[in-house]
Structures are given as structure tokens and as C-alpha cells.
Amino acid sequence: MSREAILGRVRAALSADRSAESSPLLSYPRTGTLNTEERLQMLEERLHEYDARVFHCPEQALAQRIFEVLSAAGRLRIIHPAALPTSWHAAQLDWTPDSPGLSYAEIEAFDGVLTGATAAVTESGSIVLQHGPAEGRRALTLLPDYHLCVIFENQIVETLPECFDRLKANAAAPTTFISGPSATADIEMTRIKGVHGPRFLDVILVTRPSNFPKLTFQ
Amino acid sequence: MRISLFITCYNDTLFPHTGKAVVSVLERLGHTVDFPIDQTCCGQMHFNTGYRRAAYPLAKRFVSIFRDAEAVCIPSSSCVAMIRDYYADLADENHDQELAADLRTLLPRIFEFTELLTDCLHLEDVGASFSHRVTYHASCHGLRSLHLGDKPIRLLRHVRGLDLIELPNSDRCCGFGGTFAVKNAGVSTAMLEEKLDAILGTGAEICTACDNSCLMHIQGRLHRHGADVRAMHIAEILASENREREGTP
Amino acid sequence: MTLITVDPLKAPSFPKAAAELLRDTQLRRNVAHATDVIQHKRAALVAEKSDWQALRTAGAAIRAEALRHLDRYLEQFEKQFTAAGGHVHWASDADEARRIIAGILHDAQADEVIKIKSMTTAEIDLNRSLESAGVRVYETDLAELILQLGHDQPSHIIAPALHKNRHQVRDLFAREMHLPDLADDPPALTEAARLYLREKFLKVKAAICGANFLIAETGSICIVESEGNGRMCLTLSDTLISVAGIEKVIPTFAGLEVLLQTLPRAATGERMNPYNSIWTGVTPGDGPHNMHVVLLDNGRSNLLEKEITRQTLQCIRCGACLNTCPVYRQTGGHAYGSVYSGPIGAILTPQLFALEHAQSLPYASSLCGACYEVCPVKINIPEVLVYLRSRVVDKNRNNLSSVFSQERIGMKMMARIFLNHERFEKAQRMARIFEKPFIGQDGWIHKLPGLAGQWTAARDLAPIPAQSFREWWRGRKASQ
Numbered sequence: 001m002s003r004e005a006i007l008g009r010v011r012a013a014l015s016a017d018r019s020a021e022s023s024p025l026l027s028y029p030r031t032g033t034l035n036t037e038e039r040l041q042m043l044e045e046r047l048h049e050y051d052a053r054v055f056h057c058p059e060q061a062l063a064q065r066i067f068e069v070l071s072a073a074g075r076l077r078i079i080h081p082a083a084l085p086t087s088w089h090a091a092q093l094d095w096t097p098d099s100p101g102l103s104y105a106e107i108e109a110f111d112g113v114l115t116g117a118t119a120a121v122t123e124s125g126s127i128v129l130q131h132g133p134a135e136g137r138r139a140l141t142l143l144p145d146y147h148l149c150v151i152f153e154n155q156i157v158e159t160l161p162e163c164f165d166r167l168k169a170n171a172a173a174p175t176t177f178i179s180g181p182s183a184t185a186d187i188e189m190t191r192i193k194g195v196h197g198p199r200f201l202d203v204i205l206v207t208r209p210s211n212f213p214k215l216t217f218q
Numbered sequence: 219m220r221i222s223l224f225i226t227c228y229n230d231t232l233f234p235h236t237g238k239a240v241v242s243v244l245e246r247l248g249h250t251v252d253f254p255i256d257q258t259c260c261g262q263m264h265f266n267t268g269y270r271r272a273a274y275p276l277a278k279r280f281v282s283i284f285r286d287a288e289a290v291c292i293p294s295s296s297c298v299a300m301i302r303d304y305y306a307d308l309a310d311e312n313h314d315q316e317l318a319a320d321l322r323t324l325l326p327r328i329f330e331f332t333e334l335l336t337d338c339l340h341l342e343d344v345g346a347s348f349s350h351r352v353t354y355h356a357s358c359h360g361l362r363s364l365h366l367g368d369k370p371i372r373l374l375r376h377v378r379g380l381d382l383i384e385l386p387n388s389d390r391c392c393g394f395g396g397t398f399a400v401k402n403a404g405v406s407t408a409m410l411e412e413k414l415d416a417i418l419g420t421g422a423e424i425c426t427a428c429d430n431s432c433l434m435h436i437q438g439r440l441h442r443h444g445a446d447v448r449a450m451h452i453a454e455i456l457a458s459e460n461r462e463r464e465g466t467p
Numbered sequence: 468m469t470l471i472t473v474d475p476l477k478a479p480s481f482p483k484a485a486a487e488l489l490r491d492t493q494l495r496r497n498v499a500h501a502t503d504v505i506q507h508k509r510a511a512l513v514a515e516k517s518d519w520q521a522l523r524t525a526g527a528a529i530r531a532e533a534l535r536h537l538d539r540y541l542e543q544f545e546k547q548f549t550a551a552g553g554h555v556h557w558a559s560d561a562d563e564a565r566r567i568i569a570g571i572l573h574d575a576q577a578d579e580v581i582k583i584k585s586m587t588t589a590e591i592d593l594n595r596s597l598e599s600a601g602v603r604v605y606e607t608d609l610a611e612l613i614l615q616l617g618h619d620q621p622s623h624i625i626a627p628a629l630h631k632n633r634h635q636v637r638d639l640f641a642r643e644m645h646l647p648d649l650a651d652d653p654p655a656l657t658e659a660a661r662l663y664l665r666e667k668f669l670k671v672k673a674a675i676c677g678a679n680f681l682i683a684e685t686g687s688i689c690i691v692e693s694e695g696n697g698r699m700c701l702t703l704s705d706t707l708i709s710v711a712g713i714e715k716v717i718p719t720f721a722g723l724e725v726l727l728q729t730l731p732r733a734a735t736g737e738r739m740n741p742y743n744s745i746w747t748g749v750t751p752g753d754g755p756h757n758m759h760v761v762l763l764d765n766g767r768s769n770l771l772e773k774e775i776t777r778q779t780l781q782c783i784r785c786g787a788c789l790n791t792c793p794v795y796r797q798t799g800g801h802a803y804g805s806v807y808s809g810p811i812g813a814i815l816t817p818q819l820f821a822l823e824h825a826q827s828l829p830y831a832s833s834l835c836g837a838c839y840e841v842c843p844v845k846i847n848i849p850e851v852l853v854y855l856r857s858r859v860v861d862k863n864r865n866n867l868s869s870v871f872s873q874e875r876i877g878m879k880m881m882a883r884i885f886l887n888h889e890r891f892e893k894a895q896r897m898a899r900i901f902e903k904p905f906i907g908q909d910g911w912i913h914k915l916p917g918l919a920g921q922w923t924a925a926r927d928l929a930p931i932p933a934q935s936f937r938e939w940w941r942g943r944k945a946s947q
Contacts, residue, residue: 303850
């Protein structure tokens with residue numbers, strides 16, 4: 001068995017160096033320093049740099065804002081995770097909840113997909129999905145050419161370590177970091193937007209009046 | 219201060235002017251220079267080419283000669299890098315605890331020439347004057363092993379009459395690399411050509427550096443091209459007092 | 468087009484391959500341009516991170532810890548990944564890995580496979596063996612597609628078609644995809660690739676990927692990419708095979724919070740690449756239900772014993788050392804005769820594929836140190852290069868042609884001379900005599916025999932001054 005052979009070689013090679021048992025002390029800044037407003041602003045800047053569009057709205061106007069963004073983008077047939085809050089659905093659009101019976105070709109044929117997110121990271125301009133109920137299975141945010149993602153203020157963290165603190169509880173879940181629309185730098189190292197993943201990424205940042213009750217997904 | 223000079227084997231043989239310039243600067247500043255006559259080579263060429271076993275006795279030799287020096291001045295950053303970065307490994311792999319111990323106490327007293335001036339003697343103006351257009355090539359070992367940063371530049375800025383012109387991509391290797399220049403002559407020359415383009419583009423009369431090895435390589439190609447630019451060790455510029463008889467450096 | 472094999476067992480020596488590539492001025496322009504672009508982006512993003520050095524140190528520590536207890540972390544990964552419904556296979560060498568992969572595809576009745584760019588599968592030359600076993604392979608990364616369609620070789624760790632410019636890619640795509648009117652701007656080329664591959668993603672049910680990281684704590688795999696072809700392969704396939712070197716494991720999930728900060732900045736000069744996927748075994752209702760990992764040794768365990776060589780395995784394949792390397796800049800990647808090129812290739816290839824086949828690689832560096840400076844996990848590449856050079860010299864100690872080589876004789880002589888300063892002085896005087904016949908009318912040396920002729924092939928040499936420094940010093944002392 002190669003398993004035993006490989007592990008045997010590894011153990012033999014390392015046996016002399018087992019004395020250094022101390023695990024490394026890692027010291028690097030883990031937490032951010034921005035206030036809420038700065039955090040939002042920087043996230044928006046970073047998303048813009050990746051060619052994503054960013055919209056704002058207070059929580060009570062979310063459905064209206066979703067409608068405006070989608071209709072202005074000409075995205076009328078929308079697929080969404082089955083557990084997405086129905087309050088987000090603007091009546092004028094054609095909504096289809098995901099279901100296990102939908103084939104990849106059928107998912108691809110929608111104008112776009114609407115989801116929530118698990119977290120967003122200001123510093124890297126990333127949206128993170130752990131594919132919970134409001135985010136859906138991974139194919140959903142991959143095949144349609146357009147992705148509209150709703151992010152709440154309390155989901156935004158400044159640094160990647162802060163993000164991993166949030167992801168830890170559900171570490172075994174499939175996790176996708178999305179930092180702008182798909183792109184490539186394979187020709188002359190120049191970033192070109194739009195290869196295989198969605199070519200269009202829109203984000204709605206939802207700000208909440210401080211006395212507004214918290215909305216959670218999971 | 220009593221400063222022991224390790225001139226290095228190739229400066230001793232090929233660039234005695236650099237050594238004289240170092241002596242002249244240090245004495246002008248009121249220090250005493252000492253030259254242990256039994257010194258030869260730090261072992262860098264052997265070590266870097268893979269002849270590690272031959273480098274070990276040379277390392278031992280260097281340390282025993284300079285062990286008691288108040289300060290050691292070396293006008294070659296690659297030789298300083300050899301001593302700082304690899305002598306401890308040589309001591310270690312030869313289980314030479316005496317060498318390791320001597321080295322530990324000696325290392326803080328070893329200085330590359332411009333380091334000696336700025337870090338040990340805390341000087342930026344060494345009283346030099348040199349009325350020429352000069353560009354500075356940051357040799358790799360000085361830049362990345364010794365972290366000389368802008369120390370040589372600060373010294374040059376205080377030279378009266380000197381017109382310092384920035385060299386584009388001055389941190390890119392000139393292609394010397396010791397035996398690399400011979401073992402990979404083609405690539406070495408291609409790298410050198412790019413360096414030459416940059417140097418000639420500055421319009422400088424002089425290209426200077428802290429290492430004569432790079433400069434020998436650069437000067438060799440400049441001469442082959444018939445270019446009118448001279449390569450010159452930084453010590454020779456800092457030694458210059460422009461008694462204004464020489465129209466050419 | 469210059470085509471030099473990237474099989475280390477057959478490749479020419481570095482200087483020979485380089486000589487050929489140096490004549491390819493188009494390739495050199497392409498490489499210089501692309502690496503300039505990426506270096507500037509990287510430098511700007513590193514400069515904005517005040518904690519960059521701390522992150523490098525942390526990244527190095529994470530990788531070093533994983534290697535120090537590699538057996539423990541591999542077993543932990545295996546246990547967790549298996550518990551999550553995945554299958555783990557162990558391959559001692561390339562041949563075993565290829566057989567395992569062919570077996571999985573055979574069991575899955577797959578005669579087509581889509582692939583994510585993977586250095587490890589390139590290392591084991593997987594595509595050729597699959598094709599000869601009747602499996603059609605589709606590379607889905609844009610650069611890999613360019614290489615596959617052009618029957619070309621990878622020349623860079625993260626941008627394997629970096630040696631091709633837009634015009635060359637345009638001509639290739641126009642011919643291979645039957646698109647005579649294709650424009651040569653990168654967006655048009657990218658769109659052509661999107662359309663060409665779209666149906667493959669929806670149709671082909673088996674996929675092969677590498678792994679950027681294997682996470683021992685959770686049994687997860689992490690893949691870092693830009694185009695979304697990776698997500699397509701690892702989400703839409705039924706059967707997914709990840710081929711990973713045993714060194715790819717990291718201890719904890721949280722380790723990613725460091726490495727995902729440094730890798731994108733170092734690799735492509737981005738704060739974050741467009742997509743990172745992390746998954747653990749099989750997730751019901753989401754992605755492949757038949758999930759395999761092949762853990763490949765292929766010489767890696769030989770690097771573990773000595774710390775100086777072990778650090779080679781810390782590599783996270785960002786390619787920053789290639790982009791900054793002044794040697795790579797001149798030759799591009801093919802000169803290194805291996806899928807691993809540039810400074811990291813110069814230390815990895817000779818260690819993975821027995822030293823005798825890559826003796827020239829440790830010398831393919833001017834030791835300028837730029838690679839170490841940019842490495843996000845602090846691999847001291849110059850230190851390893853110099854160490855490997857000593858292994859080459861030691862290995863050839865009893866090799867007759869080497870014993871009588873000018874280099875070895877010269878080095879021996881010099882070593883003896885340097886042991887005694889009187890001998891050294893004598894040698895200095897002798898050298899002055901020996902060089903006399905070679906001094907030209909202008910007072911310079913233009914041509915020397917033997918090894919030194921390599922110097923004078925491109926550079927003149929000033930003659931040795933009449934008086935050495937020590938002679939001057941002695942005279943000065945005497946007159947004082």
C-alpha cells in the first residue's frame with residue numbers, strides 16, 4: 001500500500017525534527033479599525049474596482065430597490081434560492097424558486113439570480129457565500145450570467161480574519177468567495193472581465209435604522 | 219577608531235584604487251586604518267559555486283584574522299553578505315563551535331564601506347567633492363542582503379558638485395552573479411544589455427556602486443560598446459576632493 | 468516557435484535552452500511586458516498592506532508547521548475528508564497517480580473529462596496518459612486552453628501562456644475554433660473561449676482539478692481561481708478528482724485567513740482573485756457526489772529531512788518569484804526544462820526529479836535575491852540554490868569528466884592559493900604575466916581562452932594593475 005509507504009517515508013524524514021513541538025505564534029492584525037460608515041464606503045469602492053455595481057437602500061425599501069435594479073438591468077426572469085424571503089419579490093417580475101429537479105441548462109437560461117450572502121469583506125471587496133438557505137446551491141450563483149446579491153450592514157466585516165471568525169462555525173459547508181465578476185489575466189496579464197462565471201455582478205447594500213429589528217437568515 | 223580593512227581578493231588584485239580610496243576617506247575622517255597582510259579571500263566564490271568544502275577553511279581563516287578587530291571595513295557588499303548570511307551555516311555544518319562563537323561576537327563589528335560611514339561613524343557628509351553626473355546601481359547583495367537602502371545615496375547627495383541621476387530599475391540585477399557570468403554567459407549578457415540601456419539613458423558620465431564585481435561587468439560591456447561612461451566604486455567618489463586639476467574623473 | 472520539452476529527464480541544459488530562447492525576440496518581449504505589468508500591480512498592493520511582513524512570517528510559519536508534522540496532518544485530512552463522503556488515494560509516483568485516476572474515470576464510465584489548471588497534473592503529464600487511454604481531455608483555463616490548442620508547453624506557474632501575446636492567441640483561436648473574423652483584443656478572445664467551453668461544462672460529467680490547499684482540520688479543499696472555469700468543473704461534474712501534492716496540506720481552516728491575503732496579492736496583484744471555492748467531501752444536493760483526492764508524493768518526501776530543502780515545499784505556487792526574476796525575464800519558462808520554471812523551478816525540479824537530470828538548474832540564477840524578497844512564504848531560494856550547487860559538486864566528485872573540468876581544477880587551485888597570503892601574492896604576479904599576450908593595442912583585453920572566453924565573448928576586461936593593493940600598502944608603510 002502506497003499509503004503506508006508514503007507515511008513511512010514522511011515519518012522517517014521528520015523523526016529528527018520532532019523536538020520543535022511548539023506551534024508557531026502568529027502575530028498579524030486580525031481586526032479592522034474602520035467605523036461602520038467607512039467600512040461600507042470602502043467595500044463599495046473595492047466592489048467598483050472589480051466592475052461590480054453597488055446600490056443602497058434602507059431595509060424597508062428592499063423589495064422596491066430589487067425591482068428597480070433588476071428591471072433597469074433588463075433582468076426579468078429571475079431564479080432564487082427556495083428559502084429566500086418572499087418579501088424580497090417584487091410582483092412585477094417573474095420569480096422561480098430553485099428546486100432539485102431543475103437541470104443546469106435550465107438554471108443557465110434564467111436572466112439572473114438573486115441571493116443573500118453570508119458575509120462581505122471590506123478589505124478585499126469579497127462577497128462570501130456558505131450556500132445557506134438564502135444563497136442556494138453553488139450552481140445557482142454560477143450559471144446565470146447575472147447575479148444580484150443583497151448584503152446587510154451587519155454582515156460586513158473589515159478584514160479576512162474577521163470573516164473567517166464568522167465562517168468557522170460552518171466550516172464544512174461549501175464556501176465561495178466572490179470578488180467581482182469572473183475575469184482572467186491570462187492574456188498579457190491584463191484583467192479582462194467576464195469569462196465563465198457570471199459576467200455581471202450587482203450588489204445592494206442594505207442599511208438599517210438603528211432601532212430596526214435585526215433580520216437573520218440562518 | 220582603529221578600522222581593519224578587508225580589501226577582498228579581487229579588489230586587492232584588480233581594483234587597488236578602491237582600497238586606496240577607502241584608506242584615504244577613513245584617514246581624512248581621522249581614523250586609523252589597519253591592513254592585516256595575511257588576509258586573502260572570504261570564500262564567496264567557492265561557496266556560491268558549490269565548492270562548500272573549500273569555503274570552510276577560508277571562513278575560518280577570515281574569522282581568525284579579524285577576530286580582535288575594533289571594526290572591519292569591507293568595500294564589497296557581496297563579501298559582507300557571504301560572511302553575514304553563510305558563515306554561521308559553515309560553522310554549523312562543520313560542527314565548529316569555536317568558529318560559531320567567534321563569529322557571533324565578530325559579526326556586529328563587520329561593516330560594508332558605506333554602512334561603516336553611515337551606521338558606525340554616523341556620517342553622511344564625508345567632505346568629498348566631485349563635479350560629475352553620476353548614476354547609482356544598487357547591487358543585489360547590498361540591496362537585499364545588507365539592506366543598504368538609501369545609505370549610499372545619502373552619502374552621494376552630500377558630495378559637493380555631484381549631480382546624481384536616478385537609474386531606472388536600479389534594483390534589477392546587472393547579470394554578473396559571480397560564476398553565473400561565465401556559466402550562463404548568454405543570459406548574463408542579455409541582463410547586462412538591459413542595464414546598459416538604463417545607464418546610457420541617464421546621460422550620466424559615471425556609474426557607481428558598492429561592488430566592483432558588478433562594475434567590472436558593466437564597465438566591460440561599456441568598453442566593448444565604446445561608450446563614454448565610466449564605472450567607478452563609490453569609495454573613489456567619496457575620496458575625491460576635486461583638487462580641480464582633473465577634468466576627467 | 469521555439470519548443471523545448473518540459474520533461475526534466477529529456478530537457479537540454481539551462482544554458483543550451485536559454486541560448487535558443489534568447490534568439491526569440493518576440494517571446495522575450497512578451498515575457499518582459501507581462502511580468503512588468505504583474506510586478507507593478509503586485510508592488511502597489513503590497514505597499515498598501517502595512518502588515519505585509521507579518522503576513523509573510525505567518526504564512527511561512529503555517530506552511531512550516533504543516534510540513535514539520537506532515538504525516539499527522541495528512542492523516543487528519545484523510546479522516547475528515549473520508550468522513551464527509553470523499554475518497555482518498557495515495558500515489559507514490561506519477562505512474563501510480565495516473566493509474567489511480569484512470570481507474571476512477573473508468574469506474575465512472577467517463578470518456579471525457581474537463582480540467583482546471585493544475586501544476587500537479589502537468590507534473591505527472593496526466594493529459595497525455597489519459598488521451599492514450601482513450602479519455603478526451605478539455606483544459607478549461609484560458610491559458611491552458613491556449614497551450615492545448617497550440618500544442619504548446621507551460622512557461623509560467625500561474626499564467627502558463629504568458630509567453631504568447633494577444634495577436635498570437637488570436638491567430639491560434641481563429642484557426643482552431645474556425646473563427647476567421649476574430650478580433651485580437653483580449654475581451655474578444657475571452658468571449659471566444661467562453662463560448663467554446665460552455666457546452667463542455669454542461670455536458671462533461673467528470674472533472675479533474677488540483678488543490679491550492681488541503682485543510683487538515685476540516686478535510687476541506689480550497690481552489691483559488693479567476694475565470695469561473697474552476698467553479699464550473701467542481702460544481703457541475705458528477706465525479707471530481709483532485710490531484711494534490713502531499714505538501715499542500717495546512718493545519719487549520721483559519722490558516723486560510725493569512726494565505727488568502729498573501730496568495731492573490733503575490734500571484735496576480737489583486738486584493739482577491741475573483742473566486743475561491745472551499746468544500747468538504749460531498750454535499751448532498753450540491754456538486755459532485757463522487758469525490759476523490761489523490762495525494763501524490765513523487766519525490767516530495769525526499770525534501771523533508773533537511774530544513775534547508777524542506778522549505779522548498781512551503782511553496783504556494785504564486786509565481787511571484789518568476790515575475791521578479793531577471794533571469795526568467797530574459798528566457799521565459801521553457802528554458803527550465805520542467806513545468807516548474809523560474810527560481811522555484813530551479814530548486815524544485817532538481818530535487819523532485821533526481822539531481823543528475825537538472826544539474827544546470829541550480830546555476831540558472833545570478834543569486835540576486837529578488838525571489839526571496841517577494842516570496843509570500845519566505846522561501847530563501849538563493850540559500851537553497853547554493854546548497855543544491857554544493858550537492859551537484861559533491862555528486863560529481865568522482866565523475867571523471869568533471870574532475871578534469873577547467874572549473875573544478877581552477878576552483879581547487881584557487882582554494883589552495885587563498886589558504887596562504889604569500890601564495891596569493893605570487894598568483895597575483897603570475898596572473899599579470901599570463902595575461903600580457905592577451906592585452907590589445909588599446910590596453911584592454913578582448914579575448915581570453917577557455918572558460919574566461921565566456922567573459923570576453925561579451926565584455927572587455929581591464930588588465931590587472933601593475934601594483935596590487937597590498938603591494939601599495941607595504942610600500943606606504945615602509946616609507947612612513
